[in-house]
Amino acid sequence: xxxxxxxxxxxxxxxxxxxxxxxxxxxxxxxxxxxxxxxxxxxxxxxxxxxxxxxxxxxxxxxxxxxxxxxxxxxxxxxxxxxxxxxxxxxxxxxxxxxxxxxxxxxxxxxxxxxxxxxxxxxxxxxxxxxxxxxxxxxxxxxxxxxxxxxxxxxxxxxxxxxxxxxxxxxxxxxxxxxxxxxxxxxxxxxxxxxxxxxxxxxxxxxxxxxxxxxxxxxxxxxxxxxxxxxxxxxxxxxxxxxxxxxx
Amino acid sequence: xxxxxxxxxxxxxxxxxxxxxxxxxxxxxxxxxxxxxxxxxxxxxxxxxxxxxxxxxxxxxxxxxxxxxxxxxxxxxxxxxxxxxxxxxxxxxxxxxxxxxxxxxxxxxxxxxxxxxxxxxxxxxxxxxxxxxxxxxxxxxxxxxxxxxxxxxxxxxxxxxxxxxxxxxxxxxxxxxxxxxxxxxxxxxxxxxxxxxxxxxxxxxxxxxxxxxxxxxxxxxxxxxxxxxxxxxxxxxxxxxxxxxxxx
Numbered sequence: 001x002x003x004x005x006x007x008x009x010x011x012x013x014x015x016x017x018x019x020x021x022x023x024x025x026x027x028x029x030x031x032x033x034x035x036x037x038x039x040x041x042x043x044x045x046x047x048x049x050x051x052x053x054x055x056x057x058x059x060x061x062x063x064x065x066x067x068x069x070x071x072x073x074x075x076x077x078x079x080x081x082x083x084x085x086x087x088x089x090x091x092x093x094x095x096x097x098x099x100x101x102x103x104x105x106x107x108x109x110x111x112x113x114x115x116x117x118x119x120x121x122x123x124x125x126x127x128x129x130x131x132x133x134x135x136x137x138x139x140x141x142x143x144x145x146x147x148x149x150x151x152x153x154x155x156x157x158x159x160x161x162x163x164x165x166x167x168x169x170x171x172x173x174x175x176x177x178x179x180x181x182x183x184x185x186x187x188x189x190x191x192x193x194x195x196x197x198x199x200x201x202x203x204x205x206x207x208x209x210x211x212x213x214x215x216x217x218x219x220x221x222x223x224x225x226x227x228x229x230x231x232x233x234x235x236x237x238x239x240x241x242x243x244x245x246x247x248x
Numbered sequence: 249x250x251x252x253x254x255x256x257x258x259x260x261x262x263x264x265x266x267x268x269x270x271x272x273x274x275x276x277x278x279x280x281x282x283x284x285x286x287x288x289x290x291x292x293x294x295x296x297x298x299x300x301x302x303x304x305x306x307x308x309x310x311x312x313x314x315x316x317x318x319x320x321x322x323x324x325x326x327x328x329x330x331x332x333x334x335x336x337x338x339x340x341x342x343x344x345x346x347x348x349x350x351x352x353x354x355x356x357x358x359x360x361x362x363x364x365x366x367x368x369x370x371x372x373x374x375x376x377x378x379x380x381x382x383x384x385x386x387x388x389x390x391x392x393x394x395x396x397x398x399x400x401x402x403x404x405x406x407x408x409x410x411x412x413x414x415x416x417x418x419x420x421x422x423x424x425x426x427x428x429x430x431x432x433x434x435x436x437x438x439x440x441x442x443x444x445x446x447x448x449x450x451x452x453x454x455x456x457x458x459x460x461x462x463x464x465x466x467x468x469x470x471x472x473x474x475x476x477x478x479x480x481x482x483x484x485x486x487x488x489x490x491x492x493x494x495x496x
Contacts, residue, residue: 079431133394143431146381158394158407161431181411183327183391200309 003131005141006246008208008233013188014206018128018246019137019178021169021193022145024217026125026136027115027152027240030054036111044100048093051219056092060085065168075166077141082233113141113147118214122153124239128240128248137178137191154217159181170201180205192242195230203230210234210242251379253492255438256456256481259435261458266376266494268391268439269417272465274373274384274487275363275400278302284359292348298342299467304340307385308333309330313387313416325389325412331357360397365461372487376496385426385439387416398473406430418449427453427455440490444467453480458482458490 005014023029034050037057041048067073075237086109087097097105127223128134135158136145142161149156158181162168165177179189187208193199194214203209209232215222236242253262271277283300285305289296297494310390312329315321332359335345345353383406385391390409397404406429410416413425427437434454442462451457457480463470476483484490 133398141431142406142408142429146430150381150405157398158389159405160389161413161429164408164412181390181409182394183389 001162004247005131006019006190006208006231008187008190010203010233011206011208013208015132015134015186015188015190015246016181016184017135018190018192018210018242019135019181020125021191021195021198022136022138022140023112023115024147024214025192025212026121026154027061027117027148028217029058029112029115030217031186031220032115033057034112036108036114036147040104040108042234043104044095046095053089053093055203055218057082057085057089069168069171077161077162077163078139079109079112079144081114081143090190102241110147113144113244114151115148117152117154118238120238120240121182122155124241124243126155129155131158131248132190132246133182133195135159136161137175138162139174145219169198172201172205175202177203190233192239195225203232206234210245211238212239212242213237252480252495253379256381256435258451258479258481259454261433261435261456263380263438263494264432264436265381265383265427265430266438266458266490267383268373268386268487269439269443269446270384270396271360271363272462273442273460274369274402274438275365275396275466277360277363278465280363281305283318284356284362288352291352292343294343300315301337301341303335303377303466304343305330305337308336310493317416317419323383323411325409325411326387327357327360327392329387331359335343340479358394358395361392363396365402367485368486368488370403370487372491373486374403375491376494377403378403379431379496380438380494382408383407385417385423386410387422417446417457420449420453422457423450423453434457438481440487442474447480448478456481458484458493459489461485461489 008015020026020032033054038050038055074088125134136158139162139185145159145161160178160181164176167173169205190208191202192210192212194212211228211232215226234245236245255262268274281302285301286298295437303412373382383404389411393407393409408426408429415421427434438456438458439450440458440460442460447457457474459480463474466492482493484493
């Protein structure tokens with residue numbers, strides 16, 4: 001009733017779906033992983049810097065996906081990549097993963113399924129959802145994203161995991177196949193992300209773009225993604241502010 | 249806190265996800281389609297029996313999918329099959345679809361995206377969702393199911409359309425690929441359906457089963473699926489009653 005869909009100046013189309021990068025944009029992976037790493041360390045009578053461990057584990061994320069993006073390795077879901085990377089991170093911190101129970105490693109790996117939302121995420125998504133289809137557009141696999149949504153209370157309309165598109169951002173197919181599942185033109189889909197590189201790739205595939213600034217995703221000393229590095233359609237400091245910009 | 253997942257006697261496993269057939273089980277396709285058909289007839293200065301038209305349109309559903317199940321035709325999404333079948337149904341009722349605007353036909357085809365829920369569906373799903381992952385396990389495509397959920401207020405955790413599994417029930421892959429996306433064993437997934445044939449196929453693939461009786465899906469003269477025809481794990485006359493049976 002009188003609500004006007006936001007029209008992207010760059011695509012010239014009204015936006016029908018607002019899809020979100022998740023790790024860093026909707027949820028605070030560093031705090032969430034570090035919390036579970038600290039509990040793991042205590043349980044195994046170890047002491048190490050849980051934030052540094054989370055950073056090390058996360059640093060292996062892009063290289064692991066690169067093997068798949070380049071075609072050197074067939075599509076493998078993120079849970080499996082996280083699990084392999086966990087072994088490496090543990091060794092780096094002086095722990096032999098072969099001396100830890102499979103069950104404990106599996107549980108720790110699931111910390112990525114239980115990440116806490118940023119304070120504005122749930123409210124912002126609920127508002128945007130009143131007028132737009134909302135969902136993740138993430139490199140996470142479906143079961144990870146569903147667990148995350150249930151734990152954090154993220155009110156998605158749809159969860160299209162990377163195991164459904166069978167590719168990883170920033171390859172164009174990640175964006176294009178997601179739009180196709182929604183029966184939308186790329187220009188009717190907006191990607192909201194805290195990472196300029198993700199938005200750059202989305203724009204190249206014809207999507208509308210929104211930059212959500214998350215200046216502490218990487219902790220207090222963050223140096224990247226503090227400002228928009230492209231003429232993104234919208235810029236906001238939170239998802240509730242993005243809801244304002246979208247008129248939702 | 250103290251909640252015990254329902255354990256299926258047939259699979260021996262606790263159920264983690266309850267997935268629902270949609271057309272007939274969660275939504276009343278006949279009433280919904282007939283309502284839009286009646287409006288279409290009025291707009292085009294025609295009179296015909298809207299319920300009979302809905303039945304005729306629906307009768308073309310299984311034959312259209314059979315071409316794909318048998319491999320005679322490559323995977324084609326349900327929106328496209330519905331649209332082809334609409335032309336046939338119109339001709340059967342004396343209307344030349346070529347003399348109707350593409351826009352009007354597209355809108356009428358979208359009546360399948362706007363089906364009303366049965367009175368118990370939204371409450372029942374919301375209750376079950378507190379303790380189980382809930383989603384459709386339908387031959388509908390993703391965009392159809394997402395529109396349906398938004399229109400009817402169906403509180404799904406996840407929407408895995410047939411265009412994601414790229415096959416149609418009752419082929420085993422429809423059930424097995426859906427469980428795999430959720431990272432669950434087939435025995436941790438329950439199919440709830442108003443159709444004995446669907447439950448038979450789900451059980452053959454190792455899923456837990458619940459029969460939800462919908463005695464007026466096909467109108468007042470319904471003759472099929474009035475009683476359970478297998479030893480299904482649970483039998484209920486509504487989704488709220490199913491929630492009771494699941495302890496949710």
